[in-house]
Amino acid sequence: MAGKIIANLIILGSGVLLRAFSQAYRQALANASKTGVAQEAIQNLSKSSKAMTVQEARMILGINENTSVEEMLKKYENLFERNANSGSFYLQSKIQRAKECLEAAEQAKDEKET
Template identity: 65%
Template sequence: MAAKILANLIIMGSGIVARAFVQAYRQALTNASKSGVAHEAVQNIKRGSKVMAEPEARQVLGVTENSSWEEVVKKYDNLFERNAQNGSFYLQSKVHRAKECLEVVYQKRAEGKNTDS
């Protein structure tokens, strides 16, 4: 008799937990779609293989080919902080990707100068 009651409690308990999980998952999806997180995640997956080109990176940061790395970092810090304050994650991400792209370019330049010496 006790085993039957225990089995019923386990079955009912697992049913309640399963329903709660499904409800929490649905709520999480609803919240994600309201905040645009789901759409942004899909877009990031689609763009995952695309790397920012150097001209676009320079345009985003507002630097020229003759700009020093210090100028690039100053522009990056300024733009990144401004977008952090205004809440534009997209622009903040764009600025960060631009810096990453230019970082590779400047590293290659530095390596090229070191091997020419």
Template identity: 65%
Template structure:
């Protein structure tokens, strides 16, 4: 008898919990749509899938087209460490992707020493 009662309580409790989670999820989606967070997240996903251009990489690292590979690495180290300590993971990843983009370009051109 006690086992049956306990089983009923577990089934009822999990049903109530499931409905509460679903309701909270719906409310979170509603709030995200109201504030524009959902739209911004979709835009960020779309942007992330596009390849970074050389110009964008240079802007992120704050370097010119005449910069040597050593200058690029030095600037990368400064920005990467700064964002590791006081910045954001997002900015740190952009700095890293910028270096990767320029590294591929420098390897293709044969410029600088890698």
């Protein structure tokens, strides 16, 4: 008998919490749209998802336009390994993205020449 009462209380309580949560969520969305926070968040997401430029990639790896592909790869491996051992995952991912960007730029350059 007590188990049945406890089960009913749990079900009733979870229903009340679910309704309160959904109402609070709807209110938060309404407030965000009124103040422009939602639009600002969308703009920030689109800004951060922009592709890395070749110049940024060169700055991250510490190379210039005249650096050969072999030197770039050596620099990448050195920086990547140093950050893998004692650096941050964020820097390691930026180094990886820089290498990918420069490789893509080099591939596009080679395709234009042929």
